[in-house]
Amino acid sequence: MYNFDVVRPSRIADAVKELSDSTESQPLGGGQTLIPTLKQRLASPEKLVSVAGIDEMQGVCKGDDGSVCIGGATTHATVAAEAGNYPALAATASHIGDPAVRNRGTIGGSLANNDPSACYPAAALASGATIKTNTREIAADDYFQGMFTTALDEGEIITEVRFPVPEKANYQKFVQPASRFALVGVFVAKYADGVRVAITGASNDGVFRWTEAEAALSSNFSADAIDGLSLSGDDMISDLHGTGDYRAHLCGVMTKRAVAAAV
């Protein structure tokens, strides 16, 4: 790693100021992706602004509208333990990485990174979550803009993520056993006004909504409803773990499993 300074502000406003002081500064959540990235010298910030000590970005709470609100610096382990009002979300958090990673990694860090195989982007997109930053609120549909790309501006911090709680939901992850990321992961969420299906791990463009499956499931919420639907493998990730066609096939399989398991 190249060297850098680390600051640990205790308020959002102080973190924003630290980030605006230098263009070579970067927020640090739990560091479970960023620290390995720094070790590989794929990033070389002069200053890391740790948000772990900001109390107002910690914890899970219930919003006035019944939604589940999660502070941006909340760890996966805390979401798994405390997001019981949205069981499928808690279950998703409980299978990210491994226990030690879950004790450090944060929801804000995961969403800001937008790894194309991460679990939280699928949960946020399928839930139509709202990503709240220090300056604005961003709808999940506008937030994810391709592999490792989001609507966040430089120096913008995810302070909270708000999830409307669906009637039924489930996340099915086909685990890549070495990395424990999703080879393909499908999050299905059934709301009063329709079903949303978000898929991670598969597309070269990162997380995406499978709109044909959403339409079919909105009129008939059963695994059979997507019989005959398929996705093209042409724009899917193809690597030594699986071809694009293999991932495209898995999208259908995991969607069916998620629908069957949704509670």
Added chain:
Amino acid sequence: MAQVSMTVNGKAASGEVEGRTLLSSFLRDELMLTGTHVGCDTSQCGACVVHVDGQAVKSCTMLAVEAEGAEVATIEGQANADGSLNVIQQAFQDHHGLQCGFCTPGMVMSAAALLKDNPKPSETEVREYLEGNICRCTGYHNIVKAIMAASGQDVSAIAAE
């Protein structure tokens, strides 16, 4: 350089570190607590697992300055006060839960974290909890058996393959 202070195995510890100094490096190179092993250095293998404020973390993927003011526990602090092995360590010995021993500090610290939250885990729960701890010798069966035994459960039915 920054000054960092923490409690390690119940004793105050402090030192000068760079921003990039990893907790694992601080423990091993500054405090000379070399029981915490660095296997992969990419947060995959879990040999470097220590407890920070009671939670298992990979010390190779945490900066030393992030542990400022924290209570850190390493393998060196696990033995009983009289120097004898604690119940988890003794179970690893009794059930042959190690061969080369490289992964063992991380295995023991992960096991301790699991049993603190879940005193009587099922075999499946033990195996799932160890997803982030890699052993290249034993094939895990005896490690799982040792942890089950340390939790006071009958392990006679668990195959030692």
